[in-house]
Amino acid sequence: MLTVANLTKRFGPKQGVEDEAFTIQQGEIMGLIGQNGAGKTTTFRMILNLLQPDSGTVLWQGHPLTKADYNTVGFLPEERGLYTRMSIQDQVVYFAALRGQQPAVTRKALPQWMARFNVKGKLTDKIKDLSKxxxxxxxxxxxxxxxxxxxxLDEPFSGLDPVNAQLLEDSIIEMKQNGASIIFSSHDMANVERISDHLLMLRNGETVLSGTPDEIRSQFGNTRVRLRSPLDRAALVAFPGVNDVQQRGNAYELTLDNEAVGHDLFKAATSQGYIPEFSQEPPSLDEIFRIEVANHE
Amino acid sequence: MNKFMVVTRQVIRKNIKSPAYLFSLFFPVLIIAVIALFAFITNKTNQTPTIAITSNNVALRNALVESPTHGDYRVNKAISSERVAEKRLSHEKIDGYLNVTTTGQTVSAVYRQRTNGNSLDSDTLKNNLNTLKLRQAAQQLGLTAKQLQQLFAPASYKTQNVAYQNGVVRRQKSNQQGANLVVAFVVTFLIYMFIAMYTSMIAQETATEKGSHIMEILVSSVSPVTQFFGKVTGMLALIVLQVIITGIAGLIGMQYFNHNISFLGDFSFSQIQPGMVSVLVAYFVLGVMLYTVIAAMLGSMVTRQEEVSQALSPLTTVGMLAYVASFIAVNSNSLLIRIGSYVPFLSQSLMPVRYAVGNAALSEVWVSVAIAAIALVLMTWIACRVYQQHVLDYSNRRHWYQFGRKRRA
Structure with a gap:
C-alpha cells in the first residue's frame, strides 16, 4: 500500500505540489490527471525519493521508501531513455538486473514479453534501429x-496507437490482478476512465478532484443527453431547460440545466413511440477536465 | 549479484562491445603488426646478393671465398675469371663481382655491381679482405698470432653517467639513465593518452545517461553513490586491461625489433632502475583515476551531452600542460618543476621524468605518490557528492556557486 500524506513541494516561488494526499491499495490503479506542469511528474519523483518534499510523507507498506524497496519498483519516466547502441536483450537484462532480477530469469521471460507487446524486432537488434x-x-x-x-508510469500511453494502447492496458490490468499498486498519469481520459480505480486531478499542484471515476462524474450530475429521435434541432433548442445543442452525425448532444429536464425530454422524444437512442449521463472526464481547467482560470 | 557489480559489469561490457574502444585497445598491437609486416616485406624484397670473387692471387681468392659471409652475401664459387664474371653479370646471373689485384705488398680490390641488382652491405667483405691482408703481412714480418692480437687490440673506452644527490654521487649503470628516460617518456605519454581517452569516456557516458533521462531509472534502482563507484571501478578495470595489453604489445615489440631499430639496440629492461616500475604503475593508476573521477563529476553536472567537451576542457588542458612540462623537466630542475612534481594532477607527468633523470630520490617520489593518493580519496569523495546532487538536476544554474551553497548549508 502506498500512502501519500500532506505532500508539499515548492520550487522557489513556483508551486510544485500543494498538500497532496492519496492512498493506493495493493491491486489498485490510480490515474493522475492534470495539465502540463500540474505537478504529476513532481509527485512521481517525490514518491521515488528522487526529490525531497518540503513537507509531508510518502509511505510504502508503512515505511518510507528505501534502497531495500528499489527492487519492487517499476518506473517509466516521462522522457524515455534507453541506451541506443545496446541490443534489446542487453538493455532489458541490465535494467532488470538493476532491480535485482537475475539475467537468466530476464532472458527466459523476455521473448514472452516481446510477443505480448508485439515488438517488431529480434532480441539482438539495437535500440537505435527500432521505431519509436x-x-x-x-x-x-x-x-x-x-x-x-x-x-x-509517467504518460505510458503517449505515442502508442490504439492497438498498442490496448495491449498496455491489458498488461496494467494484469499487474493489478497480481497485487501491484499502480499509479500512472495520462492525457487520454478514455484510458484513465477505463482502468483507474481511483482518480486524482491536479491543477497547479493543487488537488481539484479525487475519487473513483464514477464518483467524480456523478458530482457533475446527469446533465448530458445523447439523443436520436424525431425532434429536430429547432425543437431541441426551444425545449425548456436545454442549454446547448450540438449535432453529431444524426444524433444530438445536449447539455441540460439539471437532471430533471431529462424526464420531460424523454417524454417529448418518445411521444410517437420507439426512438433508437436516448442516453443521459454525467459529463465525460474529458469535459470535466476542461470544465475544471476553465473554472480555475 | 549486487548492484555495484551490475553497474561495474555494465560499464565494462558496454565499452568492450564498442568498436571504437576495441580499436583503441588493440591499437598498439596493430602498430606492431604493421611494423612487423613492413620489416617482413623489406626483408623479402631485399635479398642477399650473389657475387663472384676473382683475383690474380689464387690463394688469396680461395681464402676470401671461404671466409664467413655472415649472411651478407653469397659467393658463386664456380666463377673464377674476370671475363666469366663480367659475362655472368651482363646476363644478370650475379649481382656483382669483386676483383682483387695484388701487386707486391699492395692489395687493391674493385667491386663491380649492377645498379638493378641486390645491393651489397660491403662491411663483411671488406673486413674479410683486410683480415686476409693482415695475416699475409704478419706472415711476411714473421709475427706470431699473439703478437698480431696485441698489435691490434683496441684501447678501452667507456662512458659513465653520474647524478649528484645532496653532493653525494648516485651510482648508475652506464646506460641506466637512458633506459629510465625512455620508459618514463613512454609511460608519461601513455598516461596522457589514457587521461584524454578515459575522461572523455566516463564523462560522455554520464552525460548521455543524464541527457537521455536513463538516469531517472538508474537512480530509482541504485543509489547514486553505488552507481558512481560502480562506474569508476568499471573504468579502472578497463584501464588495467588496456595497460596490460599495451604493456604486452610493448614487450613483444621491443623483443622483436631489438635488432632492427638502432634506438632500441642497446636498450634492455635490466637497465631500468629498481623501483622505476612500481613508481610508474603507481602514477599510472593514481594519475588516470584522479582525472577519471573528476570527469565523472563534470559529466554529471552538464545538462546535455553536447556540453561535455566544453565542461571537460579545463581538465584536459591541465593534463596536457603537465605532459608538456614533462619535456621541460628532463633538462630543468627549477623550483616550478620541483613543486609541480608534488601537485596532484601534475605529478603523474613530472615526477617519473624527474626520477628517471636522477633529479628526485625514491623517497621524494613516494611522498608525491602519497599526496596523489590522498588527493584521489578526497576528490572521489567530492566527486561522489557532486554526482549525487546533480545527476537529476536539469536546470542551468551555476553549479559551482550552487555547490558552494549546498556545502555551507
Missing part, C-alpha cells in the same frame, strides 16, 4: 519485466 513505438514498448517491458509491486 517499438522503443517505447521495450521501455515498458524493462519497467515491468521484474514483476514490480509499486508501478509508476
Amino acid at each position: 513505438g517499438n522503443q517505447q514498448k521495450v521501455q515498458l517491458i524493462a519497467t515491468l519485466i521484474h514483476q514490480p509491486k509499486l508501478i509508476i
Whole structure:
C-alpha cells in the first residue's frame, strides 16, 4: 500500500505540489490527471525519493521508501531513455538486473514479453534501429519485466496507437490482478476512465478532484443527453431547460440545466413511440477536465 | 549479484562491445603488426646478393671465398675469371663481382655491381679482405698470432653517467639513465593518452545517461553513490586491461625489433632502475583515476551531452600542460618543476621524468605518490557528492556557486 500524506513541494516561488494526499491499495490503479506542469511528474519523483518534499510523507507498506524497496519498483519516466547502441536483450537484462532480477530469469521471460507487446524486432537488434513505438514498448517491458509491486508510469500511453494502447492496458490490468499498486498519469481520459480505480486531478499542484471515476462524474450530475429521435434541432433548442445543442452525425448532444429536464425530454422524444437512442449521463472526464481547467482560470 | 557489480559489469561490457574502444585497445598491437609486416616485406624484397670473387692471387681468392659471409652475401664459387664474371653479370646471373689485384705488398680490390641488382652491405667483405691482408703481412714480418692480437687490440673506452644527490654521487649503470628516460617518456605519454581517452569516456557516458533521462531509472534502482563507484571501478578495470595489453604489445615489440631499430639496440629492461616500475604503475593508476573521477563529476553536472567537451576542457588542458612540462623537466630542475612534481594532477607527468633523470630520490617520489593518493580519496569523495546532487538536476544554474551553497548549508 502506498500512502501519500500532506505532500508539499515548492520550487522557489513556483508551486510544485500543494498538500497532496492519496492512498493506493495493493491491486489498485490510480490515474493522475492534470495539465502540463500540474505537478504529476513532481509527485512521481517525490514518491521515488528522487526529490525531497518540503513537507509531508510518502509511505510504502508503512515505511518510507528505501534502497531495500528499489527492487519492487517499476518506473517509466516521462522522457524515455534507453541506451541506443545496446541490443534489446542487453538493455532489458541490465535494467532488470538493476532491480535485482537475475539475467537468466530476464532472458527466459523476455521473448514472452516481446510477443505480448508485439515488438517488431529480434532480441539482438539495437535500440537505435527500432521505431519509436517499438522503443517505447521495450521501455515498458524493462519497467515491468521484474514483476514490480509499486508501478509508476509517467504518460505510458503517449505515442502508442490504439492497438498498442490496448495491449498496455491489458498488461496494467494484469499487474493489478497480481497485487501491484499502480499509479500512472495520462492525457487520454478514455484510458484513465477505463482502468483507474481511483482518480486524482491536479491543477497547479493543487488537488481539484479525487475519487473513483464514477464518483467524480456523478458530482457533475446527469446533465448530458445523447439523443436520436424525431425532434429536430429547432425543437431541441426551444425545449425548456436545454442549454446547448450540438449535432453529431444524426444524433444530438445536449447539455441540460439539471437532471430533471431529462424526464420531460424523454417524454417529448418518445411521444410517437420507439426512438433508437436516448442516453443521459454525467459529463465525460474529458469535459470535466476542461470544465475544471476553465473554472480555475 | 549486487548492484555495484551490475553497474561495474555494465560499464565494462558496454565499452568492450564498442568498436571504437576495441580499436583503441588493440591499437598498439596493430602498430606492431604493421611494423612487423613492413620489416617482413623489406626483408623479402631485399635479398642477399650473389657475387663472384676473382683475383690474380689464387690463394688469396680461395681464402676470401671461404671466409664467413655472415649472411651478407653469397659467393658463386664456380666463377673464377674476370671475363666469366663480367659475362655472368651482363646476363644478370650475379649481382656483382669483386676483383682483387695484388701487386707486391699492395692489395687493391674493385667491386663491380649492377645498379638493378641486390645491393651489397660491403662491411663483411671488406673486413674479410683486410683480415686476409693482415695475416699475409704478419706472415711476411714473421709475427706470431699473439703478437698480431696485441698489435691490434683496441684501447678501452667507456662512458659513465653520474647524478649528484645532496653532493653525494648516485651510482648508475652506464646506460641506466637512458633506459629510465625512455620508459618514463613512454609511460608519461601513455598516461596522457589514457587521461584524454578515459575522461572523455566516463564523462560522455554520464552525460548521455543524464541527457537521455536513463538516469531517472538508474537512480530509482541504485543509489547514486553505488552507481558512481560502480562506474569508476568499471573504468579502472578497463584501464588495467588496456595497460596490460599495451604493456604486452610493448614487450613483444621491443623483443622483436631489438635488432632492427638502432634506438632500441642497446636498450634492455635490466637497465631500468629498481623501483622505476612500481613508481610508474603507481602514477599510472593514481594519475588516470584522479582525472577519471573528476570527469565523472563534470559529466554529471552538464545538462546535455553536447556540453561535455566544453565542461571537460579545463581538465584536459591541465593534463596536457603537465605532459608538456614533462619535456621541460628532463633538462630543468627549477623550483616550478620541483613543486609541480608534488601537485596532484601534475605529478603523474613530472615526477617519473624527474626520477628517471636522477633529479628526485625514491623517497621524494613516494611522498608525491602519497599526496596523489590522498588527493584521489578526497576528490572521489567530492566527486561522489557532486554526482549525487546533480545527476537529476536539469536546470542551468551555476553549479559551482550552487555547490558552494549546498556545502555551507
